[in-house]
Amino acid sequence: xxxxxxxxxxxxxxxxxxxxxxxxxxxxxxxxxxxxxxxxxxxxxxxxxxxxxxxxxxxxxxxxxxxxxxxxxxxxxxxxxxxxxxxxxxxxxxxxxxxxxxxxxxxxxxxxxxxxxxxxxxxxxxxxxxxxxxxxxxxxxxxxxxxxxxxxxxxxxxxxxxxxxxxxxxxxxxxxxxxxxxxxxxxxxxxxxxxxxxxxxxxxxxxxxxxxxxxxxxxxxxxxxxxxxxxxxxxxxxxxxxxxxxxxxxxxxxxxxxxxxxxxxxxxxxxxxxxxxxxxxxxxxxxxxxxxxxxxxxxxxxxxxxxxxxxxxxxxxxxxxxxxxxx
Amino acid sequence: xxxxxxxxxxxxxxxxxxxxxxxxxxxxxxxxxxxxxxxxxxxxxxxxxxxxxxxxxxxxxxxxxxxxxxxxxxxxxxxxxxxxxxxxxxxxxxxxxxxxxxxxxxxxxxxxxxxxxxxxxxxxxxxxxxxxxxxxxxxxxxxxxxxxxxxxxxxxxxxxxxxxxxxxxxxxxxxxxxxxxxxxxxxxxxxxxxxxxxxxxxxxxxxxxxxxxxxxxxxxxxxx
Numbered sequence: 001x002x003x004x005x006x007x008x009x010x011x012x013x014x015x016x017x018x019x020x021x022x023x024x025x026x027x028x029x030x031x032x033x034x035x036x037x038x039x040x041x042x043x044x045x046x047x048x049x050x051x052x053x054x055x056x057x058x059x060x061x062x063x064x065x066x067x068x069x070x071x072x073x074x075x076x077x078x079x080x081x082x083x084x085x086x087x088x089x090x091x092x093x094x095x096x097x098x099x100x101x102x103x104x105x106x107x108x109x110x111x112x113x114x115x116x117x118x119x120x121x122x123x124x125x126x127x128x129x130x131x132x133x134x135x136x137x138x139x140x141x142x143x144x145x146x147x148x149x150x151x152x153x154x155x156x157x158x159x160x161x162x163x164x165x166x167x168x169x170x171x172x173x174x175x176x177x178x179x180x181x182x183x184x185x186x187x188x189x190x191x192x193x194x195x196x197x198x199x200x201x202x203x204x205x206x207x208x209x210x211x212x213x214x215x216x217x218x219x220x221x222x223x224x225x226x227x228x229x230x231x232x233x234x235x236x237x238x239x240x241x242x243x244x245x246x247x248x249x250x251x252x253x254x255x256x257x258x259x260x261x262x263x264x265x266x267x268x269x270x271x272x273x274x275x276x277x278x279x280x281x282x283x284x285x286x287x288x289x290x291x292x293x294x295x296x297x298x299x300x301x302x303x304x305x306x307x308x309x310x311x312x313x314x315x316x317x318x319x320x321x322x323x324x325x326x327x
Numbered sequence: 328x329x330x331x332x333x334x335x336x337x338x339x340x341x342x343x344x345x346x347x348x349x350x351x352x353x354x355x356x357x358x359x360x361x362x363x364x365x366x367x368x369x370x371x372x373x374x375x376x377x378x379x380x381x382x383x384x385x386x387x388x389x390x391x392x393x394x395x396x397x398x399x400x401x402x403x404x405x406x407x408x409x410x411x412x413x414x415x416x417x418x419x420x421x422x423x424x425x426x427x428x429x430x431x432x433x434x435x436x437x438x439x440x441x442x443x444x445x446x447x448x449x450x451x452x453x454x455x456x457x458x459x460x461x462x463x464x465x466x467x468x469x470x471x472x473x474x475x476x477x478x479x480x481x482x483x484x485x486x487x488x489x490x491x492x493x494x495x496x497x498x499x500x501x502x503x504x505x506x507x508x509x510x511x512x513x514x515x516x517x518x519x520x521x522x523x524x525x526x527x528x529x530x531x532x533x534x535x536x537x538x539x540x541x542x543x544x545x546x547x548x549x550x551x
Contacts, residue, residue, distance in 0.1 A: 141496065141497075142499070144499075146495075146496045146499075147492075147496070148496055152485065152531060187365055187367045187368065189367075189368075189371065192368070192372065194473065195451055195452075195473065195485050195489060197489070197492070197493075198485070198488075198489060198492070227364065227365050227368060228368070231361075231363065231364035231365075231368055234363050234364070235334070235335070235361075235364075238334045238335075239334040239335075241334075242332070242333055242334040243334075243456070263363075264363040264364065265363070267362050267363040268361070268363045271361075271362065271363075319495070319496075
């Protein structure tokens with residue numbers, strides 16, 4: 001069975017073709033980059049809309065399949081930015097009507113976990129999903145992916161991006177902060193905020209920005225910001241591992257490419273006798289293949305949606321989704 | 328004897344010769360170093376949490392919440408020595424107990440949280456693993472490792488929000504019913520201003536979800 005997945009929750013328009021054996025036949029990404037400042041939902045949506053046709057065509061060509069060969073269409077129904085979600089939902093509905101094949105909307109956060117499991121071989125991990133739009137610690141318990149910890153304010157990727165932007169680093173912000181952090185030597189104490197299993201990043205961000213305006217060394221600030229927020233992420237992940245007694249940790253999302261974060265999680269896992277799994281970078285970032293794969297899992301386990309039901313859910317919670325394929 | 332290896336500390340049960348009753352059991356909570364974080368941060372977190380926890384345990388007791396008595400605080404080795412409480416974590420028994428008993432326990436939890444908040448304390452990690460039920464039916468609140476002294480609406484709201492989250496993730500079948508019971512007892516015990524705290528907890532639940540850039544921007548600007 002072949003599925004074409006459409007991802008469009010934020011910056012990235014992704015199209016992937018996946019088969020029911022878990023083979024990724026192709027995946028194509030078009031990333032909207034604002035000229036300055038952060039993402040503007042409508043501008044991003046306009047960019048996605050203008051590229052979705054070409055991206056679908058390219059994905060089909062690279063996979064060596066024809067539109068008629070597809071058995072299923074899936075799209076990221078949420079959570080995400082409304083205008084962007086509506087572009088891929090519209091595209092999926094159009095493709096479904098055109099071909100007469102079914103479609104299914106999938107949860108973006110769960111798709112990250114599922115593609116991670118597929119590609120790394122992790123079976124039942126505690127997942128740390130860290131990106132510019134989301135920060136969650138997720139683990140499967142009794143039929144659902146439960147959120148064990150999450151940010152109480154801004155996502156960690158957003159914290160790093162905003163700091164980079166305000167400090168005049170060129171985008172993307174995260175890698176810029178990581179590069180400078182490697183040259184930092186002095187740890188400047190920043191607010192370290194862990195509330196139970198939940199996190200907060202606006203405090204350390206505000207303080208780091210204040211110190212930057214006061215003329216503090218940017219390398220030391222990048223180093224300190226990373227050490228502070230990543231330690232907090234690692235601590236919360238460790239709490240979830242201790243709580244659920246799971247033996248695997250899956251790191252995914254755009255911030256997963258950060259080597260310092262990986263190193264910290266690696267060390268935490270080693271001390272607890274757990275293993276760390278990280279998918280290849282292109283599948284940590286938002287991509288169409290993860291939507292295709294999760295759509296297949298849902299469809300093969302009986303999840304059905306009529307075209308008129310295939311709508312977007314901007315605030316769709318990870319723990320609201322039934323997961324029949326893990327029963 | 329190792330009682331529990333938590334995420335941040337090891338709990339050991341030891342005989343304690345200086346025990347007020349002559350001889351008895353104590354729990355030694357030892358915050359172990361975490362090699363994943365840099366030394367400065369590791370030391371400062373462990374030091375701060377060790378001394379803060381001891382103070383919070385005593386002040387909570389004064390506020391009318393059962394907590395284990397503290398016998399010794401060792402800031403060199405990051406150890407807190409406290410009374411061993413004979414009891415089972417509520418996590419293990421909350422779902423199997425009868426409905427009436429569960430209501431009684433939930434009301435007690437609500438009262439405990441309200442008493443802490445009224446005295447300017449928040450627990451910071453309200454989960455059913457941190458509540459012990461003794462054979463006599465007494466409820467002990469333990470592990471103040473993430474607690475703080477604050478009277479801010481936000482901190483109180485987060486405290487309640489976390490409790491609800493803990494219920495939802497571990498006891499989802501009875502979570503809503505339990506949380507309702509906790510909230511109504513909280514309101515009664517807290518008195519004036521209690522409703523605001525519950526409303527803030529609701530708002531925090533929404534905020535943690537995916538929020539649009541405009542909302543995030545507003546949060547940043549407000550410095551929340």
